[in-house]
Amino acid sequence: MADVNRGNRPLSPHLQIYRWQVPMLTSILTRISGNALVVAALLIVWWLLAAATSESYFAVADAVLRSWLGKLVFLGSIWAIWYHFLAGLRHLYYDSGRGLDIPTAEKLGWGCIIGSVVLTLLTVIIL
């Protein structure tokens, strides 16, 4: 027979039930940073298209990318790309079956957070 108790079953605990921990924070940041990077991708492709079209169109796109808002987006994107880069390497390490015990996973999580900030600062200094 069909499930007569539909909609009235116990629910599994949702996110807000749990105490925040490094692995769950670094996991969701991976997804957020990855998806947010599409904004930078869109701006870069638009900038290239403008450069390929004409000098006057390039001036428009270049001004947008180099405005304070553009610089803010790129600063955020530099952090996002380095964070996603480190988190991705961590995923590849996890996929090899290593680093899955809690102390190691927490250390790797802190490595992603601290490493991404250090790499962002280095990139801003170099560029």
Next chain:
Amino acid sequence: MRYLTDRKRAEGLGSAKSGTLHHWHMMVSAVGLAILIPLFIFTFGGILGAPYEEVVAYYSRPFPALVAGLTILIGLYHFKNGAQIAIEDYTHGIVRKLSIIAVTCFSYGLMATGLYALIRLAL
């Protein structure tokens, strides 16, 4: 003694029923991007801010153009697959299908636009 291997006992028990190939594609593109992203950050970051003639001349050279082309291609392929997983996690039914189609069209559209721009700059 167990007659079934670990794999045989686990196979088909996941909720998704498929996805190994999807994950493998994420891994392969991740390795590619691990090489490309540092190269792209410092080639694109180095030329952003330069005048129009310099930008055009820079992207007419093979190395910056190939790094940019591969980063756009593989980066957006990785985005398409990653965003699809997120959509599948949070949405259901028709919204899920339409979102996946939209992300796929957007990703390939942006890929094609980027490559078109680079080819025009190079020629």
